[in-house]
Amino acid sequence: MLLWPVFLFAIVGRLVHGHGVISADNPPPYVKQCREDDPQINSCLISALHHLRPYVATGIKEIELPSVEPFLMDELSLSLTGGENGYKISLKDMKIYGASNFSMSRLKLSENGKPFEAKINIPSLKINARYQSSGVLIILPASGNGTFLGQFDDLDCILKGKTSTNKKDNQNYLHVDGLHVDLTAKDMRMMVKDIFKNNPILTEAINLFLRENGQEVFKVMMPQLRKKLAALFMGIANKLLTHVPIDAFYLPRRT
Template sequence: MGNLKAPYVKQCYEGDPQVINCFISALHHLKPYLASGIKEIELPTVEPFLMDELSLSLTGGPNGYTISLKEMMIYGASNFSMSKLKLSENGKPFEAQINIPSLKINARYQSSGVLIILPASGNGTFLGQFDDLDCMLKGKVSINVKDGQRYLHVDALHVDLTVKKMRMMVKNIFKNNRILTEAINLFLRENGHEVFKVMLPQLRKKLAGLFMSISNKLLTHVPVDVFYVPLAKQTS
């Protein structure tokens, strides 16, 4: 692409006292492109993005109640807003805070074990909605030089999550077994925060992987000097 600016790139300038705000608005500028995907750099749409599987052990014991969520389609990730950005300095990690108003999860649901006193093995559909999600990102970046151009790369990323409100439910469980469906839904309603706590470590890891792969796909195609124009290349 050389130094030609792609439409999804909003440029920021070295020496600008408001450069952090510029970077934040450059990330917000990307949202519609993330939602629709960017063909020329083989970036698929993130609406929805697909996660492979989460396995959750919810109660202990030999007949412990275990859920696995497969083929998880997650909607709403492109509708983020960033409130804080701290760039990496002297080898310290960069930090960013983003909020996602609502994430919806649609997944294939399988369970085994005993729930309260019901044998709760079955499969069906899982629907989850997580509202007002705060993500704290911390990561390390490096610079690679290729064909005389400098490129940024995200080497490691850590994601922390908190969620204000959640709803989880299942349907079409085990050939529409109504009693089992209601028991599982009651359990999910009353133990939503516990279920989310069990989900969290895997969800954090999977989201970190997703954010990293999106960032690196973009950064591999856009040299640093194109999105952060150095003083030497600025024309007055």
């Protein structure tokens, strides 16, 4: 979802297009080039990432980059209250909207083996998922199925990761070796509908719980969400990076 920008600046080093390789002298329209000796290199890279936003939203077929609108996630399982009959929910077939509307405010490239770091903001991230629950909520049996809708506003994402390079066919390729994701949201709204044959009492009880405990629910989501996002984005990035050399986007110093 919300992590594509960190990888994309590396992915578009030299891009496979049709039956040939696009050179640094003839980049595709979605590439804004930056040069290693630019004194404002970080600003250039951030600008290049922002240039990519409309292409990320629709996808780039030439490099097998799918659209991130919506971004799909399989499942989150959450235990929200303790005890033998604690309230547990499962969110499945999650569709996440808004990830392409990011802005980056900070980028620190990897140096001397240290992790790269980036901070991005997403104004609004919306989630639509199938909802399943079990256990007791307050005093009500809360087992049921339905639809979960969530909106997370002013979402800040801190990304840290390590990369390495490897050589293949006389070309250098980048590999993402590890990634850590941390998220905070300033405001959030969560609700369910169509619960247990539209049971109004159970639906209102669940929605009241979600309204009053939004930040706590988000905290419970975080460990799984961080792990799933990191593994998913690393897999997608490295699948692309195995086919993409580095040098047409990140141009070498002038001689």
